[in-house]
Amino acid sequence: MKKLRVVCQAGPRSNNVPRPSPSRFHKNSFNPFETRVDPGTSGGRGAPAAPRTPAAPRPGGAEDRGSACRLSRHPSWDLRRAAALLASSERPVLVVGSQALLETGAVVELASAIAALGAPVYLAGGARGLLGPSHPLQLRHRRKEALREADLVLLAGIPNDFRLDYGRHIGRRARLLMVNRDAASLHQNRRPQLAVHADPGRFLRGLAARAAAGSMARAASRSTARAAAGSTAQAAVGSTARVGAAAGAPAGEGSVAPHGRWAGWIGALRARDDAREQEIAAQAAAAVSGGLVNPLALCRAVDALLAPDSVIVADGGDFVGTAAYILRPRAPLSWLDPGVFGTLGVGGGFALGAKLCRPGADVWILYGDGSSAYSLAEFDTFARHGLPVIAVVGNDAGWSQIAREQVEMLHDDVGTVLARTDYHRVAEGYGGRGLSVARPEDVAPVLAEALRLARAGSPVLVNALIGKTEFRKGSISI
Numbered sequence: 001m002k003k004l005r006v007v008c009q010a011g012p013r014s015n016n017v018p019r020p021s022p023s024r025f026h027k028n029s030f031n032p033f034e035t036r037v038d039p040g041t042s043g044g045r046g047a048p049a050a051p052r053t054p055a056a057p058r059p060g061g062a063e064d065r066g067s068a069c070r071l072s073r074h075p076s077w078d079l080r081r082a083a084a085l086l087a088s089s090e091r092p093v094l095v096v097g098s099q100a101l102l103e104t105g106a107v108v109e110l111a112s113a114i115a116a117l118g119a120p121v122y123l124a125g126g127a128r129g130l131l132g133p134s135h136p137l138q139l140r141h142r143r144k145e146a147l148r149e150a151d152l153v154l155l156a157g158i159p160n161d162f163r164l165d166y167g168r169h170i171g172r173r174a175r176l177l178m179v180n181r182d183a184a185s186l187h188q189n190r191r192p193q194l195a196v197h198a199d200p201g202r203f204l205r206g207l208a209a210r211a212a213a214g215s216m217a218r219a220a221s222r223s224t225a226r227a228a229a230g231s232t233a234q235a236a237v238g239s240t241a242r243v244g245a246a247a248g249a250p251a252g253e254g255s256v257a258p259h260g261r262w263a264g265w266i267g268a269l270r271a272r273d274d275a276r277e278q279e280i281a282a283q284a285a286a287a288v289s290g291g292l293v294n295p296l297a298l299c300r301a302v303d304a305l306l307a308p309d310s311v312i313v314a315d316g317g318d319f320v321g322t323a324a325y326i327l328r329p330r331a332p333l334s335w336l337d338p339g340v341f342g343t344l345g346v347g348g349g350f351a352l353g354a355k356l357c358r359p360g361a362d363v364w365i366l367y368g369d370g371s372s373a374y375s376l377a378e379f380d381t382f383a384r385h386g387l388p389v390i391a392v393v394g395n396d397a398g399w400s401q402i403a404r405e406q407v408e409m410l411h412d413d414v415g416t417v418l419a420r421t422d423y424h425r426v427a428e429g430y431g432g433r434g435l436s437v438a439r440p441e442d443v444a445p446v447l448a449e450a451l452r453l454a455r456a457g458s459p460v461l462v463n464a465l466i467g468k469t470e471f472r473k474g475s476i477s478i
């Protein structure tokens, strides 16, 4: 276990290599990264999109020498061009994917850089939590509408795959800025105005520094011009105010990011985000089939118990898809999920690694009942090695994510039906503690008890019997 802890801690840090496109490993199966052939849009398989980017320093050049990951070290040309695109944008949207956090030692700096940029941001996959639970720039809902209305979209570490409908979520007139460690992903499915082969986290940090330098230089030259016009005293006050206003910096925080001029845009996105939150709250309060637990309410109850350093491990289908919308990870690197393919079975191993690396933190596993089967036996490991994780099984007696589409298309639920199995007793059999909850009013006390038991040293499994909702209707299943 001691050796394993060292490996788990070193893992992300040693992952300093370019990321191959997953398409290399999934040639014969459905591939969310595929290049779609669509005569209506450019960039199909038969007509690969050529980058419009003019010649610029590329990886392998002088600037790249010495870089452990052999990627562009955000050459200054790319940064200048990106800063110019951002500066001229009225409605920018930044989407940050897991890849941006591969340099785990720099996540705090990355969060500051994103805050300083001042653009509205959506966090995807393992980037969730990067800005804490409720940052004023972070939005969680209605991403599709935001991307359709944006005039500039910056995809940092996320490709134009099925999650963005192969780039079609992004408005046709929007300018697209792609930053990715995988060169092939930069041009797939949608032609970017600027494609940067770089570590997205490093690039964003560089971009924020560049934007700050640019706005300070502009403010300085404006103040010089005014001083020359004879209004020296006024200019000194004005330039300071303008740096802050152009920056939109919260008073006293010293940020020079230009989000003041995007305040209206951010406000419109925020209003929609808030409205969606209210809808979710109403859906969470509704009764579900059989008087069982509403999965939205269950997720909200878990969220209410999260501590600032809690780690959430997500492993499941619809239940976990729901959790991704509802839970608000509190800190960077505190949301671990199976990645873009939703590969079930990661729960036990991820939780083991997380608890070894952060023994003082609560580690929550959110399991679908189907996916729990892949790694429930790790309760044996948790019990034998004194690793008190908390597993919450969203038990809907089935593979709901699969059934949702299968039944609609094939009118048959074969292979997707499970039983309301006593998973809490399985955990007890391995030496952990088991609790079960079937009534909405018992959710909060049972979860609180689970937390108490875990903090007292026992791994715990909460078997939550959840009912059906329409929350995930229309979502993509893989």
Ligand SMILES: Cc1ncc(C[n+]2csc(CCOP(=O)(O)OP(=O)(O)O)c2C)c(N)n1
Residues within 6 Å of the ligand: 315, 316, 317, 318, 319, 320, 341, 342, 343, 344, 345, 367, 368, 369, 370, 371, 372, 394, 396, 398, 399, 400, 401, 402, 478
């Ligand atoms: C290793 C692996 N096998 C199969 C799948 C396909 N798959 C996606 S969701 C799902 C059902 C999972 O059921 P459950 O964990 O109970 O989640 P629910 O949708 O019921 O909430 C399956 C089999 C997958 N993503 N990964």
Ligand SMILES: [Mg+2]
Residues within 6 Å of the ligand: 368, 369, 370, 394, 395, 396, 397, 398, 399, 400
């Ligand atoms: Mg299920």
